[in-house]
Every structure is written in C-alpha cells, then in structure tokens.
Amino acid sequence: MTAAGHDVLRQRARGISAGPFAAPLGLLAEAAQELIAWQAGIVHFDVMDGVFVPQITAGPGFVAALGAQMLRDVHLMVADPAGDLHGAHAHLVRPGPALRRSGDRTCLTT
Numbered sequence: 521m522t523a524a525g526h527d528v529l530r531q532r533a534r535g536i537s538a539g540p541f542a543a544p545l546g547l548l549a550e551a552a553q554e555l556i557a558w559q560a561g562i563v564h565f566d567v568m569d570g571v572f573v574p575q576i577t578a579g580p581g582f583v584a585a586l587g588a589q590m591l592r593d594v595h596l597m598v599a600d601p602a603g604d605l606h607g608a609h610a611h612l613v614r615p616g617p618a619l620r621r622s623g624d625r626t627c628l629t630t
Contacts (some may be wrong), residue, residue: 525567526573537560537561537562537563537564537593538558538560538562538563538564539563539564539565539580540552540555540563540565541565541566541577543554548578548582552585553587554602555586555590556586556590557590559589561590561591561592562590562591562592562612563586563590563592563593564593564594564595565577565578565582565583565592565593565594565595565610566597567579567580567583567594567595567597567598567619568597568598569597569598569599569600570596571598571599572597572599573597580609583603583609583610584609591610591611591612592603592609592610592612593611593612593614594610594613594614595612595614596613596614596615601615
C-alpha cells in the first residue's frame, strides 16, 4: 500500500470500531443495517472457522456484503488465512497469533 493509501485509511478509521458480531446471532442482518445507517467509519469482524478457535462466525462473504462505504477491519482466527482472506475485501487484516503453516506461502505470524 502506498503512503497516500495509508493516509486515507488513517483519516477514515478515526473513532471506535463497531462489531456486528456483538449482536445476537439471529439479528446480524439488522445489526449490519444499523451500522450502515449510523455511517460507522470502521467495522471490526472476528472471522473464526471453528478449527483455529472453537467458535464459528460468519466468513468473508458476510464481511464483503456490507459494501464499500465502511472500512472493514478483519481479525482472522482461522486455520487457512489465505483462503478466508481472499473474498472478504478487507481494508485492514490482522491475523491471529501463530497462523503459520509449513509450506504455506502466506506464513502469516504475529
């Protein structure tokens, strides 16, 4: 990413990020619509696959569905970060600790 791109992200990412997964599971669509209506500047997603961590949340399709009007901050807690990252169209990506698989080109670690 260019320096200008970083500056744009810094300007858009001011304030507190909102997390739609804090809503009850049955109300995720409504929570997402409220975030759009509130013009949330940045939305945080904990993407969990049930393998790397025991809990499962929505995947990259849900993250991408919110549209381009919000910055998408994605925290990957998944066994295959490259596979889960591809379809999310995330602006900011934070891998979980020790996401490193031998022979994997991505080798994401913290």
